[in-house]
Amino acid sequence: MFAGQRIDTLAHFAGRRRILRLLAACAGMATPLARARTALSLSAGAPGTQAHGMHERRITQLIGSNGWAGAPDDVEMWRAMGISWGRGSVGPGQPHSPLDVMRVDKTSSAFDADLPPALLANKRNGIGSLLQLGYTPWWNSRVPRDANSAPVDVAGWTRYVEAVVRQYSAPPYNLRHFQIWNEAAGTLSGGLAQATFWHGPDADGNLKTSKPYARAMQDYVDKIHIPAARIIRRYRAYVVYGGWPDQGGLDNFKTWLEYRSPVWNERMLDWVDYIDTHYLPVTDLDSLYRQYVKNGPARGVWQTEIGDAYMKDPHYLPRYFFDLAVWALDSDWDDPNKYLSMVYHWDGYEPFRLTHRGPPERTYNVSGRSLVALCRTANGTLSAFPKAMKFGAGVDGKALLSGRDLVMQVSAEPGWRSVGVTGIRPPANANARVELIDAVTGGASAASDIAGTWSGATLNVRFKVPSVTNGADGTGNSSNSGHSGNSNNPPHRHLAYVVVHDVNMA
Incomplete structure (x- = not known):
């Protein structure tokens, strides 16, 4: 559904993260310099298969990453850093025409990597897999040739969702967590008139000059979220919200969670199992927990993107995950999947990523070593x-x-x-x-x-x-x-x- 768009670009606007192109390509498969062992034990069953309320609370249950581990050596580095979940794209859907054969067997930014082997490797190594559903093929985009556009025909979107969830919720994958879109929002508090990944009328291809998308969230709830969530639930799987952007404001997020769609006569919140935000400090998660998780209807609070350039500060990740663990222990952490935060990104060439992909071989960066240190130190129940x-x-x-x-x-x-x-x-x-x-x-x-x-x-x-x-x-x-x-x-x-x-x- 990405129509070949490049989705791993990073830009900053007014001192804040602005454009995060989702889910970089699968990493290279080199051997790391060091093999730091921790007490992390990833069982053959993925995290999503563990029983509600019956678990030992471990620091590793809180740590995920964008991307897939890939080679066996990469899996060992994930184990050392405590990463127990991955997040990746799925497609390409029907990229050129509604008459195309539906393809949902590829992943990475260019859909040039095979998805099924990655998911089976995750399952074999006890790593949970979150599939992110998106976006719009050019032939169905309201904004011409814009993969982040609202669709013209909702049926094109639901065909894609149905194909993904039907295939990957069944054996041998048995996935139970699917994420709907990414950072859909309207006007952002930082000044952008339209969200980075959700465009409508008056989008001119320039985030700084586009006019506001007046019905951005109404259209998202009516045409994207609830139709997809109904399919996900039909297959007895869980709905992960698409990651509310940090610039969107929590009060605004709550307004739209509680928005009742006139098309469906239901709130978006009724079709969310995991509240999900991006790039917020742990303290901001507490109000979401108290309002929507402590007494329902949601099952947990996730952040499917944290870190990125904030990891230039080597204290960021160890402080974040230690704070998250302390907070979770005081916030009814009664399910292994209740709280999860996923680092963006686990590999790359920037020095603040968790690892440097090489050549000649993959090595830990400072941020990666800090996770190894945390998981070695707090390695018990x-x-x-x-x-x-x-x-x-x-x-x-x-x-x-x-x-x-x-x-x-x-x-x-x-x-x-x-x-x-x-x-x-x-x-x-x-x-x-x-x-x-x-x-x-x-x-x-x-x-x-x-x-x-x-x-x-x-x-x-x-x-x-x-x-x-x-x-x-x-x-x-x-x-x-x-x-x-x-x-x-x-x-x-x-x-x-x-x-x-x-x-x-x-």
Whole structure:
């Protein structure tokens, strides 16, 4: 349905992400330099097959990526980074004429890679697969030859959706999650009159000069979302919303979730199983959870795109996913698929991607190594840490339990810093076994740079932050991407994990 359009372009407008062309081509298949192993165990069954309410909460359940793993070596890197879901395109549908044979066996930006083997490899390796449904072939586009246009004939759209869901919800694939479109919206808060991926009348091919699409969301709900969602549900599968863009505004998103279509006499919300947004900080997810998930009707809150240029800050991903885990543990995380965020993108040539695809061989970038460090450090069953913590001057942080380990993620200024934890019993030998682990490299500090002592039921930890920190450009120099999620990362801060092993809860 992409009609051969290139969809991996990135541009920035007014300091914000503007155009994210979805789902880059499948990556090269080189061997990485390093094979970092974690405790991640991806079973033969994909995440989407696990039973509701019957799971051990793991950091890996929260981590996905745009694209497919590809070669076996790539799968091993996904395992090390904790990536348990992939997201990709499906098509090309009927690209040239409604008389074309329906083709839904290809993926990648140019539909030049075979989709079925990728999905079967994901299933074999315990990786969940999300298929993104879109867009409009040129012969059916309201805006001439525009793949992001509203369709003229809705039947052309539903034929494509039916073909995809019928094939891939059945054996041997058994997919249960399908995403409808991508970032459909109307006028954006940043000033664009039409959304990047949803065009209507008065779209002139230039996002800055096009006039507003007055019925953008009405047409999306009536012609795209509900018709597709009805097909998805008919095959006993789940509807993932198409990813509300960060520039669209949450209040605006809620307005359209609750919009009642006069064509169907139903709200869009009634046809959404997973609320989905793009590029928001974790704090913005809470209102969506409380309003639409805590008491229904939706099953969870996803972000099918995060990261991108924000990953120029090497603290972005480890802070985001640690924050997400802490928040999820306090937000009824009773299903392995309830909360998920997918990195855009896991490979490429920009230095901030998770990996560099080579040649000569695929290697981890800084952002990828930070995920390896997180998954190695918090590799047990997660639970909330209910006790009080007191951070000393120049340090802040959050905590969770990973198995029997207390893991505190701390952002601290150089020098000796401290944190006190009440409500845990000292070990028999009265000495805490503690570690200070670099959140970017995963390296442990010297034993002399961290010490834990008890005073009654309070553990006091002192640790030494290096003078050359790992934030924000990896050299000790600070840079801020402008994302609100980075507001607690002032200049020259170091991001690390203070780990207390085998804690005894009082």
